[in-house]
Structure formats: C-alpha cells, structure tokens
Amino acid sequence: MQKDMADELLDTADIFEINKLTAEELLSEEKIKYIFAIDNPVQKQKVLNQFEERAKQLKIKRNFSNLLKAYQAEMVIQQKSTNSKKSNFTDCPYPSMKTGEWEANDIEIFKHKYDTTMTPIKVKACSHPIIPIERLINLDTNLEKIKLAFYKDQKWQTVIVEKTTIASKTKILQLANFGIEVNENNAKELITYLSDVLELNDIKPLISTNHLGWIDKEFIPYTSKYVLDVDKEFRQKIDSITENGNYEDWKAYIRNLRKNSKTLRFMIAASFAGVLVRIFKLNTFIVHLWGKSGNGKTVAEMVCASIWGRPDNNMISNLSNTAIANERLCNFYRNMPIFLDELQIAKARYKSFDELIYVLTEGKGKERGTADTGIREQTSWQTIIILNGEEPITSDTSKEGVKNRVIEINDDSPIIEDGNATVKFIQDNYGFAGKEFIKLIEDREKLDKVNSKFVKDISELTEYKKQVNAFACIMTADYYCSKLIFNDEPLSLDDIKEYIREDTDEAERYMNIIIDTANANINNFYDNDSAFPPSGQIWGKLEKTTDGKGAIMYYDFIPTKLHEILDENGISWNSIKKKLLNQGYIEVDRKGKYQVNARINGTQQRVIKVKNIYFNDD
Numbered sequence: 001m002q003k004d005m006a007d008e009l010l011d012t013a014d015i016f017e018i019n020k021l022t023a024e025e026l027l028s029e030e031k032i033k034y035i036f037a038i039d040n041p042v043q044k045q046k047v048l049n050q051f052e053e054r055a056k057q058l059k060i061k062r063n064f065s066n067l068l069k070a071y072q073a074e075m076v077i078q079q080k081s082t083n084s085k086k087s088n089f090t091d092c093p094y095p096s097m098k099t100g101e102w103e104a105n106d107i108e109i110f111k112h113k114y115d116t117t118m119t120p121i122k123v124k125a126c127s128h129p130i131i132p133i134e135r136l137i138n139l140d141t142n143l144e145k146i147k148l149a150f151y152k153d154q155k156w157q158t159v160i161v162e163k164t165t166i167a168s169k170t171k172i173l174q175l176a177n178f179g180i181e182v183n184e185n186n187a188k189e190l191i192t193y194l195s196d197v198l199e200l201n202d203i204k205p206l207i208s209t210n211h212l213g214w215i216d217k218e219f220i221p222y223t224s225k226y227v228l229d230v231d232k233e234f235r236q237k238i239d240s241i242t243e244n245g246n247y248e249d250w251k252a253y254i255r256n257l258r259k260n261s262k263t264l265r266f267m268i269a270a271s272f273a274g275v276l277v278r279i280f281k282l283n284t285f286i287v288h289l290w291g292k293s294g295n296g297k298t299v300a301e302m303v304c305a306s307i308w309g310r311p312d313n314n315m316i317s318n319l320s321n322t323a324i325a326n327e328r329l330c331n332f333y334r335n336m337p338i339f340l341d342e343l344q345i346a347k348a349r350y351k352s353f354d355e356l357i358y359v360l361t362e363g364k365g366k367e368r369g370t371a372d373t374g375i376r377e378q379t380s381w382q383t384i385i386i387l388n389g390e391e392p393i394t395s396d397t398s399k400e401g402v403k404n405r406v407i408e409i410n411d412d413s414p415i416i417e418d419g420n421a422t423v424k425f426i427q428d429n430y431g432f433a434g435k436e437f438i439k440l441i442e443d444r445e446k447l448d449k450v451n452s453k454f455v456k457d458i459s460e461l462t463e464y465k466k467q468v469n470a471f472a473c474i475m476t477a478d479y480y481c482s483k484l485i486f487n488d489e490p491l492s493l494d495d496i497k498e499y500i501r502e503d504t505d506e507a508e509r510y511m512n513i514i515i516d517t518a519n520a521n522i523n524n525f526y527d528n529d530s531a532f533p534p535s536g537q538i539w540g541k542l543e544k545t546t547d548g549k550g551a552i553m554y555y556d557f558i559p560t561k562l563h564e565i566l567d568e569n570g571i572s573w574n575s576i577k578k579k580l581l582n583q584g585y586i587e588v589d590r591k592g593k594y595q596v597n598a599r600i601n602g603t604q605q606r607v608i609k610v611k612n613i614y615f616n617d618d
Helices: 003-012 029-037 041-057 061-082 163-167 171-178 187-200 232-240 247-259 262-276 297-305 323-333 343-347 353-361 419-428 433-440 444-458 465-486 493-499 506-520 559-568 573-582
Strands: 098-100 109-114 120-126 130-138 144-152 155-162 205-209 213-215 218-220 285-290 316-318 338-341 384-389 406-410 540-546 551-557 596-600 603-613
Touching: 029 041, 029 061, 041 061, 098 187, 109 187, 120 187, 130 155, 130 187, 144 163, 144 187, 155 163, 155 171, 163 171, 163 187, 171 187, 232 323, 247 262, 247 419, 247 433, 247 465, 262 285, 262 297, 262 384, 262 406, 262 433, 262 465, 262 493, 285 297, 285 353, 285 465, 297 316, 297 338, 297 384, 297 419, 323 338, 323 353, 406 465, 406 493, 433 465, 444 465, 465 493, 506 551, 506 559, 506 573, 506 603, 540 596, 551 559, 559 573, 559 603
Parallel strands: 130 205, 285 384, 285 406, 316 338, 338 384
Antiparallel strands: 109 120, 130 144, 144 155, 213 218, 540 551, 551 603, 596 603
C-alpha cells in the first residue's frame, strides 16, 4: 500500500476500542484497511491479534479470516499492476522485458513477498542477470523449448532447454551445469521469475528443427525461417557447415582438379546430388569409391565435403557400433550428403556389409519413445551416403536389393596428384558451393526436365530402375554444377558407362557360387557309379548325362550341406530356390518338392538336384 494512503488512513481513523467493535464494524473495509496501513510490523501484528481475538468472541473468526485473505490477494494484484518493472541490464544485447514484481538488474534478480500482515520480505531468484529471450516450437514433435540468456564470467551466454526444465524444481537444477547459479534454495523462485517473464511478454514462438535439409522449399541451414536446435553431440557438426576463405579461389582450384580425374568429377556430382534425392522422390543410396591405398580416395571425399563446409572430422563422420547412434546421425543430416569413414568399426556389429547397407539405405529408424514425454520420435533421411575404401562393399553373394542401393566406383589410378597441397587448400577455403547450388535449383520445373532427360537416356544402358534413377540424379547435379558453378563440360553418358552395373541374372550369380564351390570340393562327391567314395566329407553324388543338346552334370547335394554353403555366403535357400527353379538350375519331384529321391552308395536319400547345364565336356 502506498505510504501517503497509509498515513491518511491512520491520521483520519476514528479512535476506537477493538474489544467493543460490533461484527458489522469488524468486517468493514475501513477496519481491514486500517490494519494494513500500519507500517511497523510488530505493531501491525499486535493490532491484528486483537482483531482476531474480537472476531473469535463474536464467533465470526472464519469470516474475518476470509475477508483478510481476500484483501491480501487484492493488494498483491495491485502491487503487480502498479509496480510492474522491466529488466535493467547494462549493455544487454537483448531487448528489455517486463518482469512484473521482479527487480532484474546487474547484481541480482529479486522481489518482495508479503507476509500475513503485508510486511515485505526480499526473496532472490538468481544472483546474476538471466532472462528468457526465445520460445522454440519443434516442427516434428511440437515440443516447446526456451532459450535463456544469462550474464556470467563477464559475458552474455545462451542456452536452449526444454520448457519442462524450467517448470520443475528438480529439473531446473540442471541449469547449474551451464554456469547458472541455481540450487535447492532458489530453484522455486527462479521458476516463478522465468514463468512470470514468459507470461508478461508476448514472445512469438519460432519454429525449430533438429535436422538439416528440406522443409517444404526451404533448406536448413540456408534459411532464416527456421531455427536449428540440435543436441549437444551435433553442435560441432553444425559449426563445420560454414564458409571460409575465397569462393572464386575454391572454384578455380577444384576446376583444375576436375580436369585430371573423371572419378573426382563424378564424386563431386554425387555430393551435390545428395540434396536432390528428396526432390526426385528417390530412396537413399550409397556411392562408394574404392581402389588401392594412397591414390587419393580420402582426399577426394574431403573435396566433396568442402562443398558444404569445413572438411574435418566433424563433416566426415565415423559410424558408431550402435544402431541408434547411426540412425540419429543420418537423421541429423536428413537431406544433405552424408560422408562416412571407418566402416570397419560399424561392420563389427553386423553380419556383413550387406546388412549395414540395408540399415544405412533404409531411410528411417525404429520409432522410439523419449524418457521424459513418451512421444515417439521417428528418425528419417533421404540422401546420398558417400564413402571410400580399398575394396568393394558388395559381392557376388549380395542380393539384388543390396546391389541396387550401391554405386561402386573403382579407380586404382591417382585421383588427386598432390594430396597434401589439396588438403591444405580446402582446409582454408570451403563451404560456398553448397549454398549456391540450393539457389540454382529453385526452378523445379527446369530441374525436372533435365532429370527426365537423363532418366530416359540412362534407361537404355541398364534395366535396373533404381540404378537408372540414382545415376540420373547424379548426372542432373553434374549438369548444374558444371554449367553454373565450374563453367566446364558436364560428364557424358560414355563417361559413366563403366560405373553402371551390368545386367546379371540373380539366379545365375547364385548358381555360379554353388557350382564353383562344388567343383573346388569335387572329391567330396560320389561319382556316377559310386566307384570312388569321397575322400573327405560326403556332400552328395555327381551324375553326368546328356539330353542331346549337350552334357549335363547333376550335383545331388545332401540338403544340409548345400544350406551350409549358402549360409557361409550369406544366402538364404528359401529366398533363392524359386529363382533357381524358374531358370532351370534345379529340379523338383512330381509333387513340386525341392528335394528329390536319389541313390547314394546304395542308399535311397532325399537330395537337392542342381544341374550344371551344358557344361564344357572337353
């Protein structure tokens, strides 16, 4: 209550004896105001005690107590409305904000509470400046975070936290890890202060995201429409996506490298093409550069990374040996190309490279609930994954689904002559071209026309549609970057023919594995007449015949042995048996069963009858 009003009440109040007040007089607004007009807290409490005793005598103590509380509440509201303050921080880079009852200055954040007699008591929320400056609403989860600014160690700092963190007396203690002075004593008051500031100020929410790449036609991080809010593990990666040095120098240097290596040109195109995968509605795929050690593969990958940022260990990532970490990494990059190294580390937890390829190119992770909210977070990505090694990551035993997800680029010749000089240059000049490329592809109609032309042309080179679309995507990127960034000639179809996988029948590949293994272990089979028993394990029996067109060799495999051979090569019998049957590589009995009767060493057995059709009998 203002001092002049209090003095007026006390000066003009009628002299009265409290113990003679009637119930009506005791409950009057005048008497309540009289009590709260007394400044001396001791005197105020004595008078209040006398009023309460008289209310008890009149049997209206509850009514008096309720009236007292109502008046206290009204006074608090008046205090907030008439004494609404603003933050007052020296040289603060952020706008001043309404703080209500709170005094927010360079020394501390505090306010006055009032006891039952409305005597002010100072309570502190924090011993240094702190203020909420932004509200962030995550586009994918709709969860809200708050960006706090605080002054500590002679500088302003910021931290983004979940809103639940500043709404819980337990969780808000986590702010101490960032240097904010909060403990069990002031936690409650700091929560109230931050809540009051958020309530009193119209802080418009910003839309945030935790990944790079496309949101509609905006590309993160090259837009101001969205705020990038990532977990701590990815902050250094964000720092790497930046510009440094001279863009014209970078273009001239890389243009010169491109003259000497078709492989490098293709890999650069693949790097640009990563951002086109979503636009063309393709599945994630891998471009793998492999060849002998020391020919510049790693430097070539660094050149590709320099398109987007600083080509260091943050831009070129190592895969983890946990599926969740790998999913989170891919989800973070989302539609930007992903550069990977040290595949052997990740391979340790997978049965083969094939399984790893499936995981990386699946394009989404498993749904997992968060510990705090239970809200399921679905990881996803749609891009090109670029990696290098000394050997191919697919093999003859790889299934069609795996081979269609990988473009293998083999080059044993020097890709970059002076690797050390190139590394030094791109560590000083990087990060410009990716941002420009995003601007160059804004005309989607033109982009689609260019891509459609490549799809049509490449379709004549291979029947594999996934490979057609993948190569067309890369060739489209090459066309744009060659014409509009490097000012040189794009790759031709003849340039990429050697990279396109030959049309090989899948059943034939499996058959070759079976026959090659059998021929390498021919002494484990009984011969046609069982005259020469196997010298080691018994795999089955050989049966040579002819059908008038040529010689046929039947391999009557004991089923468990054939299954074992296939398992060793990562092949499932159940997944290939129909393909082998359709191509005439195996026979079935009259009931369509895949095991037929055969006599081996005088004993009737069920075997899998594999035939090597028209083999050379010279």
